[in-house]
Amino acid sequence: DLSYTQYVRIKSFPLFNLGPYKGGIITQQRIIREHPIGKIAERTIGYERVDHKGENLEVGIEGAFSQYLNGKDGKRKMQKIARSQWKPISDINEVEPVDGSDIISTIDVYIQDIAHHALLKQLEFYEADHGCVVVMETKTGYIKAISNLGRAESGSYYETINYAVGESHEPGSTFKLAGLIALLDDKKVDTSKVYDCKGGDITYFGRHVRDSKKGGYGKISLARGFELSSNTVLVQAVYENYKDNPKEFVQHLNDFGLNKKLGLPFKGEGRPRIPQPGDATWSRLSLPWMAFGYEVSMTPLQTLTFYNAVANNGEMVKPLFVKEIKEWNKTIKKFDKEVINPKICSKETIAKVKAVLANVVKKGTGSKLYSKDFSMAGKTGTAQVNYSGGKDKESGMYYASSFVGYFPAEEPQYSCIVIIHKPSAGKGYYGADVSGPVFKRIAQKIFTDV
Template identity: 80%
Template sequence: MGVEDKKTSYRIYLVAVAIFVMALLVTIKLTNIQWVEGDYYRQLAKERTVKDFTIPANRGNVYSADGSLLATSIPNYTVRFDALAPTKENFSKYAQDLADSLHVMFGKTSNFYHDELVKARKHNNRYFLVAKGLSYTEYLRVKSFPLFNLGAFKGGIITEQKIVREHPIGRIAERTIGYERIGHSGENLEVGIEGAFAKYLNGKDGRQMMQKIAKNHWKPISDVNQVEPVDGYDIVSTIDVYIQDIAHHALLKQLEYYEADHGCVVVMETKTGYVKAISNLGRNTDGSYSETVNYAVWEAQEPGSTFKLPVMVAMLEDKKIDTSKVFDCHGGDITYFGRHVRDSKKGGYGKVSLARGFELSSNTVLVQAVYESYKDNPKQFVQHLNDFGLNKKLGVSLKGEASPKIPQPSDPSWSRVSLPWMGFGYGLSLTPLQTLTFYNAIANNGEMVRPLFVKEIKEWDKTIKKFNKEVINPKVCSQGTIDQVKAIMLNVVKKGTGSKLYSPDFSMAGKTGTAQVNYGAGKEEMYYSSSFAGYFPAENPQYSCIVIIHKPQVGKGYYGADVSGPVFKRIAQKIYTDVPSTNEVKKLDKKIKKQEALYASYDTKINKATNAVPNTIGMSGMDAVAMLGNMGLKVQVIGMGKVKKQSLAPGQAITKNQTIILELS
């Protein structure tokens, strides 16, 4: 008996010791967690339950030169409900009032909303969806509803914001206005003005502390952001909406008629280099056209006959030849080192002067002139082209500019035919914008300016940065040469290849071009590129313009004067007819009162916007579309310009997804 008691005592002592050791180990571990590794575990717990979320800053707007909206950010809100946040007393007191308010705004019955709110609380739903796709005005209204007006902690309202980028003028100039976003593979896609000036438009993001709740959802810890976002700056582009509309539709009409593959048009202000319009349209598989590639900036190709202008300027500058010198076209077909150079007219033009050969775009005349002038010193000719800046990029602000190619005598690829081939625009490559810049320099009496797409960067009414004229070359050639080639280009339209475009009502000067693309790859792959480059009015140039159309249906026509020339004429004609005064060109460096007034008017109307239909009469159509869209209305637009009539009366209550029709002057 005593032995058994003794064994039992040993077992009790052993268990007691084991419990003591375990308690000691637990105490040591707790002490270690609390004091030694405490900071690590507290930080880990915080990271898993509390997190900093980025609040994207409002991206700045992009405006046209006259103050109309080209791109703007419209916030979209989603409202959810944390059904466990309100106290039992508050929920019972305000749930029915909240349901009534939701019924008035969204249309479903009060009973439906009340039942859903009760069900959410019963099932501990901390992320119940109330509404999504709300405009800022709608969000403010929901936020003011009973219960929700108590805030996130007491009322349970959860707000999520998403920014949507809108282009009020639709797809016109879409590629030039551009975008800046993340691609499918995580790459940063930066296109057009939006991409090039993203650092100004983006602003600075804010931060908000969020707490993890059920089902991996997060809710704000407080109604106040840790760091408030700072809105981006606004961009005022050089684009003129009216000229852009003319250029876009003139190009589209011609592409559709000739069933062409793609084309582009650029209109530039002669003195400043401001690009007033740029349209790039490519054919889709269904036969429609849209902007997918900025051909004017990106696509470098053999220019063909439009390159005869710098060729002529180089020869006249060196006084190698006189415009009155007569050349024999040799039946429209001459041969250099086994390669044929042919005129577009079968049989050629007989014996004509150099000036007349240019007017008729005779390949045989220009090639003979160039070869005779520089065959012993081709480097002298090429150096002129280099001095013109044709061998370098323009350095425009938009990304993706192609590099030009001007063959150099020192290149391994230089051959005996390189010089004569350059005489009619082959064996080299330029982008449409690079070609236009040279034509603009001649129109501008020799001063070559860089094409600009942005006039200024603004923060409300304060100018942050201004982009004035940038001179690339103060004088590309002598005034005597300029006067001669200007007279010849005027005759191109009056009595040369562009004679079909001549009008006694307004003057134009320029050069037609018809290039064979992929001419060495066989008949099936070869196609025509039709172009026209020039300026207007001829006597006092205000605008320069280039039009290039690729792969027109040959059966309908392919010469530059027939395919691209009418687009040029349409643009010049519309500007002359509808905007006869050119006095504004002299005042481009000054603030435009109309633009400043539009800024102030739009801002005032936005700040005063309520849940009632605003009065948009007299507003720019683009501004009215943006404001009404921001208020949750669906907008239909008839015409262009300013609002002259609206289908919903000012002051009328707005209902969700209601449609308003705007008639523009």
């Protein structure tokens, strides 16, 4: 195969001026799409292609902004004067072609490369089914990196599905932040309130809520319960304070914007699910189960947007993938920060939850991520997927391991979420072990190199 430049050069050789039969050059033109950074972020950058049904498939940035990229074909009459030779004929109906515009994405190639390889390394080690990582600029909502990798039958990982945008599932413990904010903002409790873990096993309407540590953590404060990701502490706090009026709790979730899509330009954004009291799906178990991240569904990007709001002092901004659209060097459309919710809670509540999120890394479930060189804050998550069928192999139950947070903890510049689905349970499945190292690697490289 020759590039167009090589073809032009070879065609200038005297031998090939003799034509296809005497000179021996017969050309066949093929258009090949090459992504600027190879397979990295391929799904997000996007493409247009015809699928097996003959339908046009548009995905990613290219699919979402095709009306700007495609341009318009020109038209003019041509007269054939010799074999394969044509000459234009002047005509008043001639239409000049219009070039497509340039899309300037928010993606930082360096951060993207770090995120991709950090995720790939962890997926391969844990022999996981799939995973994703997203890095967002805190103030603007600009997506600086997004990687979605799924395992093929060969064991290799490829970017074929945008899990970060489209996969809505029960988040598990990362959702505990929503309950903590609601409790503090309503002044129902303070982080110093002490709860008894009751042996790490509490029963609600015949169903067990258990802590990951056998025997629980004894009597600990709400803040410490969050840092250790105690299910029993968070469920008690939420249930005791909202059992008589669950609408009050759910209204907080709605006010945060967790019940709505983000309104991304891509097709296939996953729909969040927040049960509403009075709905057919609402039961007496809904409130306690929501307290530790079950019976609700969110996409990774929706969860990240919520945590980024905390990092951004309460202002929730929409994730953006495109900075501007240009025609040559002229900007024809600019995408500035778009505020979804100017204030998800009070400044006092933000200050308290920021302190707790920082302590998760300093002395909680994320302590393995701690570094004396740079600060991080966030929350671990270890969700059981298909848990209703039991834990035997036939049930299909598996773990989704996650870590979501921001860095630096004091003055956040970036927020990041990592979710890895179906890691080999024999090697580990806790969020701090499986997804935490990806988060730390990204933060570490950005701090030291950027």
